[in-house]
Amino acid sequence: MKRTLGLLTSLTITSAALAVYAPIPEQEQGKAFSFRLGASVYHDSNIFGSATGEIGSMIYNVTPAILFNSSVTDQTFLSAGYELSLDHFEDRPGSKDLASHRLDARLAHSFSQISNLDLSDVYSISRNPESLLNGVPVNVDQSLDLNEFDARYTTSVNEKLGLVVKYRNQNFDYTNDTLGNELNRMEQLAGLE
Numbered sequence: 001m002k003r004t005l006g007l008l009t010s011l012t013i014t015s016a017a018l019a020v021y022a023p024i025p026e027q028e029q030g031k032a033f034s035f036r037l038g039a040s041v042y043h044d045s046n047i048f049g050s051a052t053g054e055i056g057s058m059i060y061n062v063t064p065a066i067l068f069n070s071s072v073t074d075q076t077f078l079s080a081g082y083e084l085s086l087d088h089f090e091d092r093p094g095s096k097d098l099a100s101h102r103l104d105a106r107l108a109h110s111f112s113q114i115s116n117l118d119l120s121d122v123y124s125i126s127r128n129p130e131s132l133l134n135g136v137p138v139n140v141d142q143s144l145d146l147n148e149f150d151a152r153y154t155t156s157v158n159e160k161l162g163l164v165v166k167y168r169n170q171n172f173d174y175t176n177d178t179l180g181n182e183l184n185r186m187e188q189l190a191g192l193e
Helices: 177-183
Strands: 002-009 033-044 057-071 076-089 097-110 116-126 144-158 161-174 185-192
Touching: 161 177
Parallel strands: 002 185
Antiparallel strands: 033 057, 057 076, 076 097, 097 116, 116 144, 144 161, 161 185
């Protein structure tokens, strides 16, 4: 497994106006549970992204989702969600139906009016069997599991100086062993603002 560590630093002068929580979308405010249903129809002229022998198809997509938002205490906020994405390809050889999943969770806690911690995690299962890599004339399953964890601590040092410490961990896991040997990795990024 390849590991990448990056450290970005910058000093930013900010005002001391810090929000306790990120805003909840208007349609979800005041509701513990909300549901969403999306649908789309479109045409892709090259569904495999191949350099030659392109295959076009109409694609029908349905995306149901359930979302949960709650204030656990006056200082702690919790949210979670699940989204399913169903794609149907009219003219795709092999599997015509693809299902991808996304799970996410967020916990935000305010220690005081000037200090808060925000943790979030997103786990995605993206299914894409029989896709072509650009320039490679062989079908390769590019299905991918991706987990991304983010942590962010925000505080004010004084009236004109704010401090943000952040960390991100991403884990890429391809289903195909050949792709996995080349592309599976864990990336870590730390930042100071």
